[in-house]
Amino acid sequence: MTTVGIATGAGRGMGEACARRLANTVDVLLLVDRDEAGAAAVAKDLNDAGHRAVAEPFALDVTDREGLARLAERVGGLGTLRAVAHAAGISPTMADWRRIFEVDLVGTALLAEALRPLATAGTAHVYFASMSAMLANISPSPEIAAILDDPLRPDFLARIRDAVGPDIENTALAYPWAKYGVQRFARKEAIRLGPVGARACSLSPGVIDTPQGQQEAAAHASMRKLIEATPLGRTGRSEEIASVVAFMLSEEASFLNGIDILVDGGVCAAVLDR
Template sequence: MTTVGIATGAGRGTGEACARRLADMVDVLLLADRNEAAAAAVAKDLAGHGKRAVAEPFAVDVTDREGLARLAGRVAELGTLRAVAHAASVSPEEADWRRILEADFVATAVLAEVLRPLATAGTAFVYFASVSPLIAHIDPDAAVAAVLDDPLQEDFLDRIRDAIGPAVEDPAWAYPWATYGVHRFVRAEAVRLGPVGARACSLSPGAVDAPETRREVAQHESVRQLIQRTPLGRTGRCEEFAAVAAFLVSDEASFVTGVDIVVDGGLCAAVQDG
């Protein structure tokens, strides 16, 4: 049996770090990224380091539903789906509110939908989210929650804008709503996958040691203050988030599903403690 893994956003950052961990856990690893050259460079580097997996770059934008269907088709051609680390995302600094909700939430639901038929006993998914909804205290009323629980509706973006209101058009507010949607989605997905013995979790990183974070720190005092409040006193490395993701898809986490794992250096603890 050939086992297959997927790492999205695998061309750089946390997605690349996840790919490097998964490359020792499966036989074939699909490096999904919209930047095919970056994914190919990671695949070449993995091949030169004696990893177990044969790494194959796969060009896809996670907001392209047909592209994600092709990704699922490629998995089916190769073997049995074993592990998925979905780290592809956009930040509030990179896109408008629609793109953020589509890339960071709707794409998660679409990816899950196309891969669900391939899930079997032992298949594990980890979907990256964020601590931002925990910091922002996102707590929707029943009407908003009902819209969030149906992200595959064709008019979802218009419906969620009407439900939340014009404030969601601010990318800095759209992002916590999008990642909160991932938290909710994973709980429901774990229930759907349970009968076949498959699992799904979300992982919520705190501030990442990356150029985007450094730009946010330089531009926004509130971001700088949040990092200063982190008990460990620093941002997190991509490899640290990837290590937790690798655990969540491993057999050692075989009874862990339907939960969000916070990896934030203690930031949420500090904020909740006042």
């Protein structure tokens, strides 16, 4: 049976790095990105290099239900879903608070919903969260947690805004809340997928040297302080994140489920233990 992998945000940055790591683990690798040209360039590079997987670009906004249905149909037509590295997302300087929630949390839930019927024994998902959820020290009430756990409800944005308050409109706060929601979602999805032998986890990167990370660092002096506080004394590399993702999606991690893996060079340990 043909095995299929998906890497979202695969046109650049950590999504591209994940795609490159997965290219020798499945038979067909779908490179999902809004940037069709970027995904196509990565696919061509992978195919020219002669990896095991046939890389195929797939233009998609992860908030597009119809597009996600097409993605699921394509996977089902190709073979068995084996691995999903969901790196697509946006950060505080890229959009307003609503769009951050829509892409980072709602988009994750929409992708999972579309792919859930394809899950089988050995299928594994990794959803990208962020260390910001830990640094923000988010500890919601049961009422707010219940709202976060239902991101596909039509009035989700209005409910989370009313529950958290107007401060959520600050993108620097909306982002960690959305990523905290991703961490919670991974735990819930692990419970849903477990009975068929499939797994779901989240991964929280620290400050990673990507175009998106550089954009955030240029806009926020606090990012430089986090780099300076990192015990390893540097930013992370996309390849370092992709290596952890590849392990999480592999058979070697077959009992890893419903957990968030923090890959931050030790900065949370340094900052939170002060």
